[in-house]
Amino acid sequence: MLYNSxxxxxxxxxxxxxxxxxxxxxxxxxxxxxxxxxxxxxxYATILAIxxxxxxxxxxxxxxxxxxxxxxxxxxxxxxxxFEKEATFxxxxxxxxxxxxxxxxxxxxxxxxxxLDTIWVTLVLFAVATVCSLLNRKVKxxx
Amino acid sequence: MTDxxxxxNELLLTSEIFYLLLVALSFYLLFLSRTGEAxxxxxxxxxVFIPALFVATxxxxxxxxxxxxxxxxxxxxxxxxxxxxxxxxxxxxxGDLSGxxxxxxxxxxxxxxxILHGWPPWTLGNVFSEIFTRFxxxxxxxxxxxxxxxxxxxxxxxxxxxLVPVLWGVFTPIVxxxxxxxxxxxxxxxxxxxxxxxxxxxxxxFGAISVPNSLGFIFFFYAFYFMLKYLDxxxxxxxxxxxxxxxxxxxxxxxxxxMSLSFLLLTLxxxxxxxxxxxxxxxxxxxxxxxxxxxxxxxxxxxxxLRFFRPTTQTVFTLDKLPFTESxxxxxxxxxxxQFLQNLAKSVGLFFLGxxxxxxxxxxxxxxxxxxxxxxxxxxxxxxxxxxxxxxxFQVHLFFLxxxxxxxxIDYGILTLFMDDLPxxxxxxxxxxxxxxxxxxxxxxxGVFSSVNAFLKSRSPPTVSFATLKVLSKNxxxxxxxxxxxxNVLIPVVLGGWITLSLEVSYPRVAPLQTTWYELEAVKFIExxxxxxxxxxxxxxxxxxxEVIVGVNNPRAYYFLELNKTGYDLFVNMKxxxxxxxxLQAMNYTDTTVAYFIVTKPRLGADEFNSVVSRVLQNxxxxxxSVPGVSPEKLYVFSYRKG
Numbered sequence: 001m002l003y004n005s006x007x008x009x010x011x012x013x014x015x016x017x018x019x020x021x022x023x024x025x026x027x028x029x030x031x032x033x034x035x036x037x038x039x040x041x042x043x044y045a046t047i048l049a050i051x052x053x054x055x056x057x058x059x060x061x062x063x064x065x066x067x068x069x070x071x072x073x074x075x076x077x078x079x080x081x082x083f084e085k086e087a088t089f090x091x092x093x094x095x096x097x098x099x100x101x102x103x104x105x106x107x108x109x110x111x112x113x114x115x116l117d118t119i120w121v122t123l124v125l126f127a128v129a130t131v132c133s134l135l136n137r138k139v140k141x142x143x
Numbered sequence: 144m145t146d147x148x149x150x151x152n153e154l155l156l157t158s159e160i161f162y163l164l165l166v167a168l169s170f171y172l173l174f175l176s177r178t179g180e181a182x183x184x185x186x187x188x189x190x191v192f193i194p195a196l197f198v199a200t201x202x203x204x205x206x207x208x209x210x211x212x213x214x215x216x217x218x219x220x221x222x223x224x225x226x227x228x229x230x231x232x233x234x235x236x237x238g239d240l241s242g243x244x245x246x247x248x249x250x251x252x253x254x255x256x257x258i259l260h261g262w263p264p265w266t267l268g269n270v271f272s273e274i275f276t277r278f279x280x281x282x283x284x285x286x287x288x289x290x291x292x293x294x295x296x297x298x299x300x301x302x303x304x305x306l307v308p309v310l311w312g313v314f315t316p317i318v319x320x321x322x323x324x325x326x327x328x329x330x331x332x333x334x335x336x337x338x339x340x341x342x343x344x345x346x347x348x349f350g351a352i353s354v355p356n357s358l359g360f361i362f363f364f365y366a367f368y369f370m371l372k373y374l375d376x377x378x379x380x381x382x383x384x385x386x387x388x389x390x391x392x393x394x395x396x397x398x399x400x401x402m403s404l405s406f407l408l409l410t411l412x413x414x415x416x417x418x419x420x421x422x423x424x425x426x427x428x429x430x431x432x433x434x435x436x437x438x439x440x441x442x443x444x445x446x447x448x449l450r451f452f453r454p455t456t457q458t459v460f461t462l463d464k465l466p467f468t469e470s471x472x473x474x475x476x477x478x479x480x481x482q483f484l485q486n487l488a489k490s491v492g493l494f495f496l497g498x499x500x501x502x503x504x505x506x507x508x509x510x511x512x513x514x515x516x517x518x519x520x521x522x523x524x525x526x527x528x529x530x531x532x533x534x535x536x537f538q539v540h541l542f543f544l545x546x547x548x549x550x551x552x553i554d555y556g557i558l559t560l561f562m563d564d565l566p567x568x569x570x571x572x573x574x575x576x577x578x579x580x581x582x583x584x585x586x587x588x589x590g591v592f593s594s595v596n597a598f599l600k601s602r603s604p605p606t607v608s609f610a611t612l613k614v615l616s617k618n619x620x621x622x623x624x625x626x627x628x629x630x631n632v633l634i635p636v637v638l639g640g641w642i643t644l645s646l647e648v649s650y651p652r653v654a655p656l657q658t659t660w661y662e663l664e665a666v667k668f669i670e671x672x673x674x675x676x677x678x679x680x681x682x683x684x685x686x687x688x689x690e691v692i693v694g695v696n697n698p699r700a701y702y703f704l705e706l707n708k709t710g711y712d713l714f715v716n717m718k719x720x721x722x723x724x725x726x727l728q729a730m731n732y733t734d735t736t737v738a739y740f741i742v743t744k745p746r747l748g749a750d751e752f753n754s755v756v757s758r759v760l761q762n763x764x765x766x767x768x769s770v771p772g773v774s775p776e777k778l779y780v781f782s783y784r785k786g
Contacts, residue, residue: 053296063296070294082380089214090317097314097365100287101391107286108394112277116286117256121293 028088031076032136039073040133046070047129051122074099074129077136084139102128155209158202159219165199166222173226173233179660180745184230184650193643199223201639205631207334208592216334217320225312227341227646228350232304237658237691243353244658245705247303248690250285254292254299257697268454275452280355280395287358300691307357311350315340318364323582325371326540329589336585342642343514343577345570347649356567359399360574362392366403367547367578370410374417374539385410398567401445402575405438406547412438413543435546442554446565453566461563465490494556497570510648513641515573518580521587522548544579551576592634599626655684656745661773662688665780668770669739670700677701677737678729680713685741701733718742718751721759726783740765740781752779 031039049066053059072092079086079095086094106124110116116124172189181187203223207216231239238244252258284306292302316337324333340346349357366388372381389407393400412434416427446458492500495512502508522545529538551572558569666688669679678701679689689695689702696704703710709732716725717740726738740759744752756779759765765781 050294050296054293058296060296063294067291067294082384087214089217090321093313093317100310101362101387103290104283104287105391105394107290108283111253111282111286111289115256115258116253116289116293118293121290124290125294 025088028076028080028092031073032080032140034133034136034140037133039077040129043070043073043129043133044126046073047122047125050125051118054118054121070125070129071096071099074132077132078102081132081135081139099128099132102131155206155211158206158209159211159215162199162202162206162219163222165195165202166226169195169199169226170229170233173230176234177236178234179236179663180656181235182654182656183652184234185647185652187234188230193647196227196646197639197643200642201635203338204635204638207338208331208635213320213330213334217316217337220316220334220338221313223338224316224341224350225309227347227649228308228312229305230650231351232308232353235657236660237300237663237688238304239352240655240657240687241705243303244687244690245695246281246284246354247300248687248695248702249281250288250303251299251690251692251694252697253285254289255694255697257694257699271452272454275397278394280359280397283391283394284353284355284358288353303353305353307353307361308351310361311357314361315346315350315364318361318368319578319581322364322368322371322578323585325368326537326544327582327586329586332582332585332589335589336582338642339514339585339588339638340578340581342584342638342645343573343581344511344645344649345573346577347646348651349571349574351650356396356398356571359392359395360578362388362395363399363403363575364578366392367406370406371540371543373410374414374543397445397449398571401442405441405550408434408441409438409543409546409550413539413546417539435550439550439553439557443557443562446558446562449566456564456566458562458564458566460561462561464493464560464563490560493559495552497555497559498568499570506644507648510641510645511573514584515576515580517587518583519548521583522580525583544582548576548579551579588634588638592630595626595630595634599623599630658684658688658691659743659745659777661770661777662741662743663691664773665741665770665778666692669768669780673700673737675737676733676735677739678733678735679739679741680710680717680726680729681739681741682714682743682746684743684746686710698734701735718747718755721755721762721765721781723764723783726765727785730785736785738783738785739768740783741778743778744776 034040046066046069050063050070053062053066075092075096075098077095078098079091079093081095082098083091083094103124106127107116107121110120110124114120169192172192172195176184176187176189176192178187200223203219206219238247288299288303288306291297291306292299295302319340320333320337323336324330327333346360349360366385369381369385369388373385385407389400389403392403412431416431419427443460446456447460449456449458489500496508499508499511522541525541526545529535529541555569555572555576558565558572662685666679666685669677670693676699679685681689681702683705686695686702686705689700693700693702695702703713713725713729721740726740730736730738742752742755747755756775759779759781760767765783768780768782769775770778770780
């Protein structure tokens, strides 16, 4: 049971996950392709929305929607950059985990240097989105 | 698709819908159990919650053991995992008392922009302390919580409370799946492992509290998985991710950072062993042994040298904790021998169980040790199997995991028996041990499941269904029926029971009164109705409530640190002699203009509470602040204004 099967990489071995990999969603493809920097621009637009929401509306609903789009786009970027061979589900989840790490790291740097008020959080989001976009671009170029 | 397949798919879909309904019901029951005055979750938990969770878990196990897609199975496991880790956060309005509130207190001052020009706001003694404080996990967690709170435009409290339960609930099952799959290539066992991690009580507890150590565990798990992957791979990405996750585990907490470092060393040694064992077997074995010893030593030594970074830590090696050093008291040889045996048993018990050895409840002990014991036994079984057939795959992985598990046992023993004044409870090592052990428990149980399944297939007609059972002889009928029951009902029910019972020992049964609704209301009322800078004198429980709402050491709304001697002395003096002089002293000390004094009946006890309150009221120098909705039978707030 334990050692009989051939040691294939995850993406090749798991039947149902491989199917998902092959049928990589159109949405994910369009985000990764980042044609005319559209995905990056949407990501920056969500940062603007978060900033405006913080300063004017303070609505959790707007915050939730904008943050979800931000997580999705940048999570897909990082997932594509580091876990390209994994199945869609894992690529997205691991990409989001890396995104959280990056947000935490840049946020930590801001705390240690100055503080983390609304403007600094916006800068942190901007810096992380830029890094994700650049990493995605780098991987795309390699291909 | 055949009729039987279609029937099976429909049954599976029904089970999944029923499972999701049960999880929704469980969440609803948790919200119904929410209370502002309780000691433990068990005092107020809805009586239907545990039965509902048991049925949901058993149902989830049948889904996990079915042929459903892996991603869906994992999604169901994630939902279950978030549920079992959310008890504190949903039931108590301020989460679990103390640890996570202390973290929240420090995060609050970042969130409220109370500290500018970098953290820490105070000067530190030396460069090592400076490094330690800047890299302390609390900063990393504070950054995550504050960024999320601002992104979602929510208050910090709910974000902080659910940060770890959600991150743990989502990412720990995934990494347990990955780790198991990486050396077994067995999907079912891997998904099974992702669920079984909830059967380890200490892991569940750490997944339920938002403290930096819990975040560190999550990053460590991923670092460990990439270490395992690194044994097979020379790719840049695997190396980078292994190092990145190790770094973030260090950023989160020094315990997980040191453990990552220890395991990195072990991984490098195993990698070298793997590539060089054929050319120079004896040298590689020797270097592997040396690396193992160094890896084991790193954690105890790091606690000793932690004093350079954190002067309050004074950990030392000691022999005083060994039961052998206890005085014998009588001198007859056979009595000495009996005493020796008792001490030996006690030492062995302490080595493996630690404080758990003194637990009075056998069920608790069993639930804590059954998983690790099963993992160790199955590891040993696999190693014996390996000896008979050394050509099988993944043997280095297996040796590595065994060495890592052994390392945890030895480190735990060293910390428990040979070290004193530790900066943390050695039981935290059980989380590492459990994570390493969970794939083996999953494999062992899956092995039993597969054997029953194979036996069933070999002894039955090609398609066994309840319809075909009719044509079988009576003996075969009974045998196959019992196996079918064992496979589809008994195994999920027993395992579901195990996981549910583990939850019962994961959350403490004894605890002080949690932060109450009236303490929170008092702190909120003061904050909302005071325009000047103020200081609050109160017991440690009031400070915890203050940490939840305004933070600690906040220059505008000052609450002393939990163990601050000045704050403690001021409170004791106020209780003894409730006069304005102590409040003036507090205001001068904190550069504030208003001082508040809070006393709470359930904390002080009725006698002391009544005595303090009556003296303050007789004194007439302090103003009584009435908090709307809070009865004077519960809590009193007094104030005094400078000038």
